[in-house]
Amino acid sequence: MFRGATSLNLDSKGRIAIPARYREAVVRQCEGNLIITVNNTNERCLWLFTLPEWEAVEKKVVELPSFSSQAQSLKRLLIGYASDCEMDANGRLRIAQPLIDFAGLDKHLMLIGQGNKFEIWDETLWNTKCKQWTELPEDQESISEHLMNLSL
Numbered sequence: 001m002f003r004g005a006t007s008l009n010l011d012s013k014g015r016i017a018i019p020a021r022y023r024e025a026v027v028r029q030c031e032g033n034l035i036i037t038v039n040n041t042n043e044r045c046l047w048l049f050t051l052p053e054w055e056a057v058e059k060k061v062v063e064l065p066s067f068s069s070q071a072q073s074l075k076r077l078l079i080g081y082a083s084d085c086e087m088d089a090n091g092r093l094r095i096a097q098p099l100i101d102f103a104g105l106d107k108h109l110m111l112i113g114q115g116n117k118f119e120i121w122d123e124t125l126w127n128t129k130c131k132q133w134t135e136l137p138e139d140q141e142s143i144s145e146h147l148m149n150l151s152l
Contacts, residue, residue, distance in 0.1 A: 002113035007123065010107050014100055015092045016120070019111065023091045026050060032087035036099055036120070037078050044103050044125065046095070048111075048118040054082070095120070 002025075008016045018026060026032060035054035039045045049057065061078050064071035081102065085093040095105070108123035121129075 001115050002118055004113045006111045008109045008111050010105055010109055014097060015094045018087055018091045026087060034085050034087060034093060035082050036085055036095060037082040038102050040074055040077055046099055046103050046120040048120055053116050
């Protein structure tokens with residue numbers, strides 16, 4: 001399980017270094033073979049999966065109905081942008097330029113653990129979104145019923 005937020009730098013070759021605390025798990029789970037794709041919402045971040053996790057997601061996406069325009073859009077984004085990448089001996093991986101452009105990534109990034117995957121955010125956008133997410137709605141009734149029933 002991947003959790004936590006880590007500040008990273010994108011180098012001039014489009015590479016990031018996976019934090020040392022995750023490297024052993026990544027090697028164990030997938031021998032360093034990872035997949036990066038776009039987030040399927042309007043939030044401009046990337047998703048980073050281990051290969052086995054991605055294969056499970058990809059199978060579900062491929063099985064979506066062919067005649068649904070929403071399903072086709074999802075397939076085009078998630079599978080169309082999916083990029084294989086391999087973690088090198090120094091724990092680095094290269095992010096393809098179309099993915100960098102999609103997410104508006106600059107030098108400073110945030111790697112956010114999400115359990116079965118990571119999210120990769122431009123640091124400035126991440127900080128802006130965090131501020132929005134932590135502002136409580138004035139009307140508590142607007143909180144989703146799913147969240148209201150969550151017990152931690």
